[in-house]
Amino acid sequence: DAGITQSPRHKVTETGTPVTLRCHQTENHRYMYWYRQDPGHGLRLIHYSYGVKDTDKGEVSDGYSVSRSKTEDFLLTLESATSSQTSVYFCAIRGTGSTDTQYFGPGTRLTVL
């Protein structure tokens, strides 16, 4: 357990509304990641962060923004949700030490109607 929580765990929203998902870690890890998981695609990286206020895009960043104002929190925002953003969203951290092992949070299931 790498001390990662995600909130909310489930959310249903309507097309066009803004949505923010939160990832919180308790162990001061530098790197944090947001992925989405869809049938047939495995996990795809949306955005990642390598420090406070340091973020970069992943493979599927269009329609998403992120913010990291403190080490423990990494926020993912859908400015105007669309049905194509219905997915399960996972947050991950990169462990410290000699490996780059990633550890995942429990996920957030988002449905956009």
Next chain:
Amino acid sequence: GIQVEQSPPDLILQEGANSTLRCNFSDSVNNLQWFHQNPWGQLINLFYIPSGTKQNGRLSATTVATERYSLLYISSSQTTDSGVYFCAPSPFGNEKLTFGTGTRLTIIP
């Protein structure tokens, strides 16, 4: 970007059987990880294995980086091994993992 192919896509086995899952990738890598996603959706890191062989109980993994593939072995399967297994490499100079589409393993009692 790097291409990742996992095989087989689906595997159904009796409890007690052994299995081998394969991951092929298209570029040289400095990081490769195996994950298990259980039927409740939780993702667990199994191995960090950019090269060589590692074992953890009934599971072991081997990566042959020069030939661009990795294998995950599961021996004496148990029903709790059911779920989806993902391989995720990242090429040199890239900090981002790319996930394959997974192998869905079902263990029948």
